Amino acid sequence: MIKKVAIISAHEDAEELFDVFQELDRERFAFSVISGRKTVLSSAQKRNWPAKKLLDLIILPKKNWLFLFFLPIYLLLFLPYVVLLKWRDHYQTILCCDLCSKIIFTPWARLMKIKIIWFVYPEADIVHLNKLLASFLRLWSKRVKIITSTLGAKKKLIASGFENEAIKNITLGANLNLYRHQDNIFSKLASAKNHWPQRKFFTIGTVTCLDQKQNIETLFNATKKLLDVIPFPQIVIVGEGQERKNLTWLAKKMEIDNFVWFVGEQNNLKKWLDTFDVFVATNEVIKLSDLNIVMRAMAAGLPIIGPTGNNLEEIVNNNENGLLIEMNNSEDLAQVIIKLQQRQDWRRLIGEKNKNRAATEFNIEKTVAEFTKLLS
Incomplete structure (x- = not known):
């Protein structure tokens, strides 16, 4: 029945x-x-x-x-x-x-x-x-x-x-196969970047709803500080919201618009995650959708940077598979990004740990089994 x-x-x-x-x-x-x-x-x-x-x-x-x-x-x-x-x-x-x-x-x-x-x-x-x-x-x-x-x-x-x-x-595991295809100018750009033999850019990516400026502004301020240390930083922001126009203007005002890409909503998220070197969770309040995206970023082998004291501790162990900081401090954010960029072996080790953890602890099959038992 x-x-x-x-x-x-x-x-x-x-x-x-x-x-x-x-x-x-x-x-x-x-x-x-x-x-x-x-x-x-x-x-x-x-x-x-x-x-x-x-x-x-x-x-x-x-x-x-x-x-x-x-x-x-x-x-x-x-x-x-x-x-x-x-x-x-x-x-x-x-x-x-x-x-x-x-x-x-x-x-x-x-x-x-x-x-x-x-x-x-x-x-x-x-x-x-x-x-x-x-x-x-x-x-x-x-x-x-x-x-x-x-x-x-x-x-x-x-x-x-x-x-x-x-x-x-x-824990609601992420369906890591749930990537629908959406070809547009930006997704083609992501695909091209992913196949460069030697990528010269160091790409910091985030996926967020652009309805709050604070942490994106912090990321912009951190980007200014990166320019003296990292030759080619690149900020890719996936998401839409009412603040996009204001944030685009702010990036131009801060003279970092050449390093910042606003690519809008992207259904084919995996393609973008595969182009990132580091993932930054920029939302102040970490919701279920944010946790889901962080799990996908982990499955893509990315180190995670995010806010401390806000649900992320349950999937990100500080200094083990990511770095949790006070996200309103641009100096701290810049320092952890530099640390990850300069220690490539450590960054890759974190990425492998995240891949394994996403596959074993946050796969959707475990969640499905739990709900099947609950609803039966």
Whole structure:
């Protein structure tokens, strides 16, 4: 009998979770998605999963007290959804991925004896929730299986009063074969670089959403410091965002625009990772998508530079397979890049360690086995 699982999510990083579920045995599991976020629904549809639009619950917790005031109305409003999932569509499991779906759907699912699972993202901040809202979550969490993707998230939940026995940490391994092809002027450039007999550039790469300037500015300031030591540094920035135009202007103002490439979104990420010498995780808050990209960079044999105290410690051991620093310090960033550039043998050793670790510890097969057991 096929197990039917309804995923309720308005989270921007749903794609990484969907990639894992897509690998589960289709003869054993069938997934559908309920969301108020267009990108999440689109991600489900391209996998040929049923997708149903829902009121965008992501906006509700911004005013915690207002949300609590209207909670009885929300509970009544979404009761028909759960009734239809149970008796019309015959779903056995509901997976809640955001705060509001956990609060609104859990009591009805428990009442109707539908298996309920919560997925908690790495950046989830349960600790600073409104006390009454946090109390509701703890109350609803009884007889619920809670899944975290980092030990840091698990520790936060335990510190907030959730039961340790109810929480299981499953590292979401990266699907290293999931590289779709996208030929454009930049991907051809990446391919050409990768086949140079002797590359004269030392390429520092990052993959990020260009909506925050701070750490990219730090990378730019570090680049200025590199010029006296590294003859041909090259910064390749993969990603899009509202700050791209401002950052392009900043690179020109700092007179480093000849060393900086903005290549936009690139689906064929592996081709770009293969051209990098070092990977820098530039985001201040490391999310699930960032962890996934770091795992892919490790699989490409790259040393990792990233922020300390921000989930990366779980996959990057400082001074062993990468370097974790205070990312707002351009001097420190420049020094670790120089260290990696000048010690080529050490850089290659780190790269080999990362390749092996990605293959053994962060492969998607382990994650699929864990979720198969959980959902069965």
